[in-house]
Amino acid sequence: MPGSETYESIVSRDEKYVMQNYTRQPIALKKGDGAIVYDVDDNQYIDCLAGIAVNNVGHCHPNVVNAIKKQSEQLIHVSNLYYTQIQTQLAEKLVELTGMDRIFFCNSGAEAIESAMKLARSVSKKTDFVAAEQSFHGRTMGSLSVTYKEKFKKPFAPLIEDVNFVPYNDSQAVADSITDNTAAVIVEPIQGEGGVNIPSNDYLKKLRKICDDTGTLLIFDEVQTGFGRTGEWFCKQHSGVQPDIMAMAKAMGGGFPIGAIASKEGITFDKGEHASTFGGNPLACAASLGAIKAIEDDSLIQRSKKLGDYFVERLKNISRDDIVEVRGRGLMIGMELESDCKKILNYARENGVFLNCTSDSVLRIVPPLVITSEQIDRVVDVIEQA
Numbered sequence: 274m275p276g277s278e279t280y281e282s283i284v285s286r287d288e289k290y291v292m293q294n295y296t297r298q299p300i301a302l303k304k305g306d307g308a309i310v311y312d313v314d315d316n317q318y319i320d321c322l323a324g325i326a327v328n329n330v331g332h333c334h335p336n337v338v339n340a341i342k343k344q345s346e347q348l349i350h351v352s353n354l355y356y357t358q359i360q361t362q363l364a365e366k367l368v369e370l371t372g373m374d375r376i377f378f379c380n381s382g383a384e385a386i387e388s389a390m391k392l393a394r395s396v397s398k399k400t401d402f403v404a405a406e407q408s409f410h411g412r413t414m415g416s417l418s419v420t421y422k423e424k425f426k427k428p429f430a431p432l433i434e435d436v437n438f439v440p441y442n443d444s445q446a447v448a449d450s451i452t453d454n455t456a457a458v459i460v461e462p463i464q465g466e467g468g469v470n471i472p473s474n475d476y477l478k479k480l481r482k483i484c485d486d487t488g489t490l491l492i493f494d495e496v497q498t499g500f501g502r503t504g505e506w507f508c509k510q511h512s513g514v515q516p517d518i519m520a521m522a523k524a525m526g527g528g529f530p531i532g533a534i535a536s537k538e539g540i541t542f543d544k545g546e547h548a549s550t551f552g553g554n555p556l557a558c559a560a561s562l563g564a565i566k567a568i569e570d571d572s573l574i575q576r577s578k579k580l581g582d583y584f585v586e587r588l589k590n591i592s593r594d595d596i597v598e599v600r601g602r603g604l605m606i607g608m609e610l611e612s613d614c615k616k617i618l619n620y621a622r623e624n625g626v627f628l629n630c631t632s633d634s635v636l637r638i639v640p641p642l643v644i645t646s647e648q649i650d651r652v653v654d655v656i657e658q659a
Contacts, residue, residue: 278301278313279313280299280300280301280312280313280314283301283313284301298622298627300312300622301313304332304333305320305328305331305332305333306331306332306333307331307332307641307643307644308320308323308331308332308640308641308643308644308645308648309332310332310627316625317625318622318625318626318627319625319626319627319640319644319648319651319652320332320627320640320641321626321627321628321629321638321639321640321644321652322627322628322629322637322639322640323639323640323641324523324528325497325523325629325639326465326497326502326523326524326605326639327523327524327528328524328527328528328641329500329501329502329524329527329564329568329573329641329642330524330527330564330567330568330571330573330641330642330643331641331642331643332528332641333528334527334563334564334567334643336527336563336564336566336567336570337526337527337528337529337560337563337564337567338563339563340559340560340562340563341529341556341559341560341563343559344359344555344556344558344559344560345556347555348555349554349555349556350551350554350555350556351554351555352550353548353549353550353552353553357553357555357558359555359558359559359562360378360553360555360558362558362562363376363378363553363558363561363562364376364378364553366562366565367521367533367535368535370506370507370565371506371507371519371521371535372515373515373519373535373536373537374535374536374537374538374539374540375535375536375538375540375541376533376534376535376536377392377533377534377536377542377547377552378531378532378533378549378552378553378557378558379522379531379532379533379534379549379552380530380531380532380549380551380552380557381411381522381530381532382410382411382416382494382496382497382520382521382522382523382532383410383411383412383413383416384411384413384522384532384549384552385496385520385521385522385532385533385534386410386411386413386415386416386419386459386494386496386520387411387413387415387416388520388534388547389457389459389492389494389518389519389520389534390402390415390416390419390456390457390459390492391415391542391546391547392518392534392536392540392541392542392547393456393457393490393492393517393518394456395542395543395546395547396490396540396541397456397457397489397490399453399454399455399456400435400454400456401435401436401437401452401454401455401456402418402419402433402435402436402437402455402456402457402458402459403436403437403438403439403447403450403451403455403457403458403459403489404419404420404421404436404437404438404439404458404459404460405421405438405439405440405441405460405461405464406421406438406439406440406441407421407422407441407464407467407468407470407632408420408421408438408441408459408460408461408464408467408494409421409422409425409461409464409465409466409467410459410461410494410496411496412425414429414432414433415433417429417432418432418433418434418436419433419436419459421438421467435454437450437455441460441464441467441470441472442470442472442473442476444476444479444480444483447480447483448483448487451483451487451489455487455489456489456490457489457490457491457492457517457518458480458483458484458489458490458491458492459492459494460477460480460491460492460493460494461493461494461495461497461498462477462493462494462495462498462503462507462508462509462511462512463497463498463503463508463602463605465497465498465605465631465637465639466631466632467631467632468607468609468631468632468635468637469600469601469605469606469607469631469635469637470600470607471600471601471602474511474512475512476512477493477509477512477514478512478513478514480514481514481515481516484517490517490518490540491516491517491518492516492517492518492519492520493507493508493509493516493518493519493520494520495507495508495509495519495520495521496520496521496522496523496532497523497605497639498605499521499522499523499524499525500521500523500524500525500564500565500568501524501568501573501574501577501603501642502524502577502603502604502605502639502642503577503581503602503603503604503605504574504575504577504578504581504602504603504604505574505578505603506574507519507521508602511602515537516537517536517537517540518534518535518536518537518540519534519535519536520532520533520534521533521534521535524564525561525564526557526560526561526564527560527561527563527564527567528560528564529556529557529560529561529564530557531553531557531558531560531561532552533553568642571643573642573643576642576643577603577604577642578603580604580642580644580646580649581601581602581603581604581605581606583646583649584601584604584606584638584649584652584653585599585600585601585606587649587650587653588606588608588653588656591653591656591657592657593656593657595610595611595612596608596609596610596611597609597610597611597634601638604638604639604640604642604644605638605639606637606638606639607631607635607636607637607638608635608636608638608656609634609635609636610634610635610636611634612634613630613633613634614630614633614634614635614636615630616659617630617636617656617659618630618636620655620658620659621652621655621656621659624655624658624659625651625655626651626652626655626656628652628656636656638652640652
C-alpha cells in the first residue's frame with residue numbers, strides 16, 4: 274500500500290515513471306498539520322516554505338478539509354457552460370476583498386498571468402508589455418515572456434518579443450519604456466522568486482500615475498503576496514493602490530489548485546474570448562471559500578503582521594557574519610547572504626526545518642500564517658547554527 278512505502282521505493286518509482294524535471298529534496302512526505310509536516314519515517318519538520326507560499330492557513334486546515342468533503346458529495350465539476358452557486362459566491366467574496374469589479378477563474382498562477390496578459394491586449398488593442406528585471410511570473414509561454422531570467426526562458430525561445438525589462442523599483446525607467454503600443458505594465462508588489470525584493474513605499478503609487486497619464490493598463494501579480502502573506506489581504510493595500518488587473522492563486526485555495534484575475538469596471542473579456550474548462554470548478558471554489566473563512570476566523574492577517582515583525586527582528590539579531598540583509602513584510606521574508614545558501618538549506622532539513630533558497634543567495638521564508646512564536650524561535654536557532 275502507498276501509505277507503507279519506504280523513501281527508497283518512492284524514489285525508485287518516481288525515477289521510473291515521473292519526468293525528472295524537478296530537483297527534489299531527499300525526503301518523502303506523507304502528512305501535514307498546521308505548520309508541521311511529517312515524512313514517511315514519521316520525522317517532523319517545521320515548514321517554512323508552505324508549498325511555496327500556498328499553505329497560508331496551514332496544512333489540512335479543518336475549514337478547507339470540511340469544505341472539500343462536503344462539496345465532493347454534491348458537485349465536483351460541470352464546466353462553465355452552466356452556472357453554479359458556489360462559483361458566484363466566491364466571485365462575490367473576491368470582489369469584496371479586492372475592491373475590484375469582475376473575476377475570471379482559472380487553475381494556477383501562471384494561468385492567471387496568461388489571462389491578465391490576454392485581457393490587457395484585448396482591452397487596449399495594443400501588444401507590448403513593460404516588466405521588471407528579476408521578475409518571475411510563471412512558466413507558460415506568455416508568463417515566461419514577462420519573466421526576467423534567461424535560464425528559465427532560453428530552452429523555449431522565441432517567446433513573446435514585445436517585452437521591455439526595466440530595473441525593479443525604478444518608476445522613471447518604466448515611464449521611459451512605455452510607448453504608444455504598450456498594453457500594460459506588469460509588476461510584483463514584492464518580488465518573490467527574484468529574492469524577496471521590497472520596493473520603496475511610493476513605487477506602486479508612481480506606477481499608477483504613470484499608467485494613468487499614458488493610458489496604459491497596470492497589472493499586479495499578487496500570486497505569491499496575496500491572502501494575508503504580507504500582513505494585508507493583498508500587498509497592494511500597503512500602498513493604497515488599485516491596479517487595473519490583478520492575478521492571484523497559490524494561497525487562494527488553502528492548498529487546493531485555483532487561480533483567478535480580478536479587474537476594474539469596464540475591463541472584461543467578451544464572450545468567447547477566453548475560457549478555462551476547470552476554472553472555478555465547484556470543488557476548487559469550496560476550498561477557496563474554506564481558506565478565506567479560515568483566514569478571517571483565525572485572524573491570520575493580523576497574525577501575519579505580528580509574527581512577521583517578530584521573525585524579522587529575531588533574524589536580524591542572530592550571530593552570523595555572512596548576512597547581507599534581512600527584509601520582509603508580514604510572513605514573506607528574505608535573508609540575503611554573502612554566498613550560496615544551499616548549505617543552510619540542507620542543515621535545516623536535517624534538523625527539522627524546511628527552508629527555500631532563491632536567487633542563489635537568499636533564504637526565502639514563507640511559512641504558514643499559523644506558525645507559532647515557539648516554532649519561529651526554533652527556526653531561527655537552526656539558521657543561526659547552520
